[in-house]
Amino acid sequence: MRRDVEFDSHGVTCRAWFYRPDDPSGDPPVIVMAHGLGAVRRMRLDAFAERFTAAGYACLVFDYRHFGDSDGTPRGLLSIRRQLADWTAALAYARTLPGVDTARIVLWGTSFGGGHVLVTGARHPEVAAVVAQCPFTSGPASTLALDRLGAFKVTMRGLADLASAALRRPPVRVGLAGSGHEAALMSAPDAQPGYLGLIPPGLEFTNSVAARVGLAIPLYVPARSVRRLQVPTLICACDADSVAPVGPTVAAAEGNPMVTLRRYPDGHFDIYVGDAFERVVTDQIEFLTETVPLGR
Secondary structure (H helix, E strand, C coil), X not given: CEXXXXXXXXXXXXXXXXXXXXXXXXXXXEEEEECCCCCCCCCCHHHHHHHHHHCCCEEEEECCCCCCCCCCCCCCCCCHHHHHHHHHHHHHHHCCCCCCCCCXXXXXXXXXXXXXXXXXXXXXXXCCXXXXXXXXXXXXXXXXXXXXXXXXHHHHHHHHHHHHHHCCCCCCEEEXXXXXXXXXXXXXXXXXXXXXXXXXXXXXXXXXXXXXXXXXXXXXXXXXXXXXXXXXXXXXEECCCCCCCHHHHHHHHCCCCCEEEEEECCCCCHHHCHHHHHHXXXXXXXXXXXXXXCCC
16 A cells, blocks of 8 residues: 655655555545654655545645655755745655656645645646645744744754754754743643644654744745635634634635535644544545536
């Protein structure tokens, strides 16, 4: 069902899993998938891909440059521009995959990656559909959700990291998930246990990234792209989301008739496991079956 593949993104190798149903009826559509803020595919994306493949779809699940199994130095360089370029490169690679319907490609992203697929889907109206799960849609809203002292520390480290980069020194780092007044990009009470709880046993994972992204996040607003989407889009929003506040997501989704909005009473990290996972993955498969049917 799954094999390791790789593709080039601006001279850097991105590595991925390619899932294909064992006995598909014709060439199946392919779902291109990637994770959120600093996360890697081994943090529960295999669970989603396995369910989609069991439903008859192929999946390409990749790690961004500088993260996971993909190349790129320095490690942990979280660049919005580079990650969006990785999505475009993954989309181009998906069109070369054997035994799939390369004319019907779906973009699937979660959290920060959920914001990326909204932007990429608006830029590439030739895709068949978009699925954005608990998407990051508003940098200002997510920044306001941070602890104030922690946000100040993130900003100071971000400025220090820019200076370090200018001097060609190693990055100044900032936490991904933290608590209290820590300098972390996610500091809500459920962030640290929820985020780190997605890491499987045996995976070496660094809970920090180059701090310069902390200066870019407040300026990133994928909600603007939602209004421009011209393809069928499913947005799965968590009403108790403490990391990517649901308000801007709902407002943007309700303004575009191409968008189907599903809301859940869960928190940002609940949707990856347990009953919340079952609810959302069932809704996503139903959406795919209706908008990108098998056996065409």
